[in-house]
Amino acid sequence: MEAIRTDKLTKSYGKARGIIDLELTVEEGEFFGFIGPNGAGKSTTIRTLLGLLSPTSGAASVFGMDIVREKEGILRRVGYLPSEAFFYPKMRVRDLLKFSADLRKTDCSAEAARLCERLQLDTERKIDELSFGNRKKAAIVCALQSKPDLLILDEPTGGLDPLMQREFFDILQERNREGSTIFFSSHVLSEVQRNCTRAAVIRQGKIIACDSVSGLAKAHAKRVTIHGSVDLSRLPDIKDKQTGSGSVSFLYNGSMPDLLRCLSSGQITDLTVAEPDLEEVFLHFYEEEDAK
Amino acid sequence: MTILKHEFRQGRTAFWIWTGVISVMLSVCVFLYTEVRGEMDAVTNLFSSFGSFTAAFGMDRLNFGTLEGFYAIECGSMLGIGGAFYAAITAVNMLSKEESNKTADFLLTHPVSRRRILSEKLLAIFVQLTLMNLIILGMSLLSIIVIGEPVPWKSLLLLHFAYYLLQLEISGICYGISAFVRRGSVGIGLGIAVLLYFVNLISNLSESASVLKFFTPFAYCDGADIITTGSLDGPKIAIGAGACLAGILAAWFHYDKKDIT
DSSP states (O other): OEEEEEEEEEEEETTEEEEEEEEEEEETTOEEEEEOOTTSSHHHHHHHHTTSSOOSEEEEEETTEETTTOHHHHHHHEEEEOSSOOOOTTSBHHHHHHHHHHHTTSOOHHHHHHHHHHHTOOTTSBGGGOOHHHHHHHHHHHHHTTOOSEEEEESTTTTOOHHHHHHHHHHHHHHHHTTOEEEEEESOHHHHHHHOSEEEEEETTEEEEEEEHHHHHHHSOEEEEEEEEOOOTTOTTEEEEEEETTEEEEEEOSOHHHHHHHHHTSEEEEEEEEOOOHHHHHHHHHHHHHHO | OHHHHHHHHHHHHHHHHHHHHHHHHHHHHHHHHHHHGGGHHHHHHHHGGGTHHHHHTTTTTSOTTSHHHHIIIIIHHHHHHHHHHHHHHHHHHHTHHHHHTTOHHHHHTSSOOHHHHHHHHHHHHHHHHHHHHHHHHHHHHHHHHHTTOOOOHHHHHHHHHHHHHHHHHHHHHHHHHHHHOSSOHHHHHHHHHHHHHHHHHHHHHOGGGGGGGGGOGGGGGOHHHHHHHSSOOHHHHHHHHHHHHHHHHHHHHHHHHOOOO
16 A cells, blocks of 8 residues: 555645645655755645645545545654654653643553653753754654654754664664654755665655665766776766866766767776765756756 | 643643732722722712713713722723733734744644644633633632622622623634734734723723724723623624634634645
């Protein structure tokens, strides 16, 4: 079954661009990455799925439930971690966690205690005494304590130190192995590359690629590094050309025979053809889009 | 009723401050009555010579020399203004605070329908106003008993009930506004309370402005009217109930579909 499905989902409001004809499918049990720069529409997508925003047109469903008509049913099965977590400042963390559990009509105290211990979160502290990172931890516990079937995480690692980030992803991997679907937006590509099985890239409100993470990294480009001299002017599909002392490196997205012909015409002393990392692919996609 | 309880906890400091201040002010006024009772005839004569300004405060028809008259003017003003401010601030903040404090994301991503949130928050306002009025009434009665005056039951209960209705009306209107605004709501709430108060003062100044009485709940709280007629002004209260309901319905239909950005 699909955990998330959007069908030409569009949301436009105010000055914000919103999202346009978004087509996205996340299968149950996936660890799905949602990549895009700030303002690309990641949060708008998430907020529309959660019912905080009403779609302008199109449709979407979560576990087969319509996002407009069956909000409550969806929210019962979803844990949400916002990019910036804000809570009632005078509340203690333990009261906040209890309030969240009460709103879900469940007793999550055992799981909350386990999570707080792993994340080293002091539940006696008041919210307004918490640092940004600790507030984030409180938000993580709120999102995870009810063991939801789908976790929607909006840029979740901001504010967490590297050790906590690792602990957090360990918890997410455990949850994923237990069957939870994880939908995770980020502009930190290494996080997506390390953790996700599939990912979609969103830019200016539109999905411009959606594939397995390895597919996204492989499909579109190679990082070619040449030592020696060669005339690259006849190669049309070069991106991100960097010239060093006696070497040149570029992303290549064109035909392999053309590349080989071009290289064989020059004086090459060394050659490396590597898979670019997702960071480079990501930039490459956007450059491509900008050029259009 | 999780949200209702949550609102009580969130609002308890403000509740006790406003309830405490209004109760104490009313009690102080009642105690002052024993001090000034003897001089009140002169005061009444003095105030009655200010023409339309005397009428604006209803002092042309009330006798300062009786506890009833003194209470309606002195305590009435405090209960009226204090209660109106508290009702306005509480209600106008009730929905908008979730957005201005950015807690709406937290609250609205739990499996609770928006209409459930609207109902429990509205109930939280009404229950707090009811409790506040009961406590204030109790304190007033206690003060009157302590100074050894006979309690003017009918006038006192009618007066307090009218102010309770005024608070409900203002809270309903402000609740409607709360669904539409994201920030700066306290200023709007207080502005409305002050405006309605002054509209009433102006409507008392001259006959030609008396039509304004239908646009402010302070008109049906006029102590002089209530004490002299021994009843409340039904038509004005019905208009007020309509305004209150309109505010609640506006919130009900708007907030359910509102984009939380």
